[in-house]
Amino acid sequence: MSENETSNPDEKIRHLTTEITKMVTSPVHIMVVCSGYQVTIQKYHLGRLLPEQIQLHYGPGCPVCLASPVFIDKLLEYGKRDNVIIATYADLLGIPGSVSTLEESRTAGADIRVVANIWDVLTLAKKNRRKRIVFPAVGFESAASSTAAAILQAKVAGIFNFHVLNNHKRVLAGMEAVLKQKEAAVDGFISSGRVAASMGADYFRLISEEHRKSQVISGYEPAEILEAILHLVKQINNETVILENLFTSAVTEKGNLKSHQLLEEVFEADDTTWTGFGKIKNSGFRIKNDYRMFDAEKVFFDAETATPVLPEGCLCGEIMRGLKSSHDCPLFSKICNPIHALGACMYSVEGPCRIEFLYGR
Numbered sequence: 001m002s003e004n005e006t007s008n009p010d011e012k013i014r015h016l017t018t019e020i021t022k023m024v025t026s027p028v029h030i031m032v033v034c035s036g037y038q039v040t041i042q043k044y045h046l047g048r049l050l051p052e053q054i055q056l057h058y059g060p061g062c063p064v065c066l067a068s069p070v071f072i073d074k075l076l077e078y079g080k081r082d083n084v085i086i087a088t089y090a091d092l093l094g095i096p097g098s099v100s101t102l103e104e105s106r107t108a109g110a111d112i113r114v115v116a117n118i119w120d121v122l123t124l125a126k127k128n129r130r131k132r133i134v135f136p137a138v139g140f141e142s143a144a145s146s147t148a149a150a151i152l153q154a155k156v157a158g159i160f161n162f163h164v165l166n167n168h169k170r171v172l173a174g175m176e177a178v179l180k181q182k183e184a185a186v187d188g189f190i191s192s193g194r195v196a197a198s199m200g201a202d203y204f205r206l207i208s209e210e211h212r213k214s215q216v217i218s219g220y221e222p223a224e225i226l227e228a229i230l231h232l233v234k235q236i237n238n239e240t241v242i243l244e245n246l247f248t249s250a251v252t253e254k255g256n257l258k259s260h261q262l263l264e265e266v267f268e269a270d271d272t273t274w275t276g277f278g279k280i281k282n283s284g285f286r287i288k289n290d291y292r293m294f295d296a297e298k299v300f301f302d303a304e305t306a307t308p309v310l311p312e313g314c315l316c317g318e319i320m321r322g323l324k325s326s327h328d329c330p331l332f333s334k335i336c337n338p339i340h341a342l343g344a345c346m347y348s349v350e351g352p353c354r355i356e357f358l359y360g361r
């Protein structure tokens with residue numbers, strides 16, 4: 001029976017795990033580069049169904065965890081000004097900056113509002129023309145294209161009090177950084193289906209062609225992830241190094257042309273700092289000069305921040321590099337938990353420590 005022959009999900013999972021167990025002959029290190037995959041893996045306890053030789057590592061797949069504390073520090077500085085409203089997703093409220101969080105700053109009187117999407121931020125800016133509305137933009141390529149669309153819309157509509165503190169990152173650059181650092185054991189990747197849906201499968205091809213790593217783009221259902229693992233094991237057994245796209249319902253070769261155009265129009269490449277990695281060349285998106293009036297860092301050029309400090313003892317950086325797991329952190333669940341999160345990896349809904357805490361036991 002092939003892995004596609006049954007439509008019963010339980011049977012399919014049983015069949016796939018049996019096939020993986022039969023096929024795997026030595027340790028296989030798979031880096032899973034999207035927190036959505038980690039949620040499924042932990043929620044459905046897929047790790048327990050897999051043979052010991054399959055080692056899953058969670059690399060740089062949580063953009064909020066990868067934002068340097070200086071990003072939060074800048075928001076805290078902007079928020080001190082009378083004419084500023086910070087409009088943010090709830091996921092950033094408790095992320096520790098060097099000395100405080102947005103939540104604490106809000107309690108102290110800063111005008112910080114939670115929004116559901118970036119279009120709400122434009123509405124807020126339209127209703128508050130005398131205020132400057134700052135949106136902290138975090139996320140990989142697909143989120144960056146939404147930010148680009150909002151900036152273009154703001155320009156057309158003349159909403160010039162809308163400003164973006166931009167921390168978008170290219171997940172592809174993070175994967176390359178993992179390989180260049182040569183610290184983490186990686187035989188193959190399950191590459192982000194979300195990013196591939198907007199950028200296309202082709203976007204990830206250089207990981208296989210230049211860096212010689214097996215890759216599968218997967219859907220997010222348990223059986224889809226197991227199927228991706230089976231395909232990686234087969235590639236590794238056969239000493240084949242290719243990119244396989246198994247998520248064809250959402251991912252085409254070239255992706256969403258409109259997303260590519262939006263990114264091209266609004267952003268240019270930039271070096272950005274990643275928690276755990278430091279500065280990575282061309283790993284981010286700088287707002288082009290034509291759109292500088294929407295760039296919070298240009299508007300608030302005089303804001304000063306101190307050297308950022310990471311929470312003491314937090315291993316978030318090592319986890320992002322695929323070197324440690326949440327259980328390696330002595331603070332995990334004892335001192336650090338979703339109610340009292342010391343690091344972004346525990347606070348963010350996409351953080352590996354939070355996912356492990358909620359589903360991993």
Ligand code: SF4
Nearest residue numbers: 314315329336343353
């Ligand atoms: S458990 Fe908390 S302190 Fe430890 S790595 Fe995760 S976020 Fe950092």
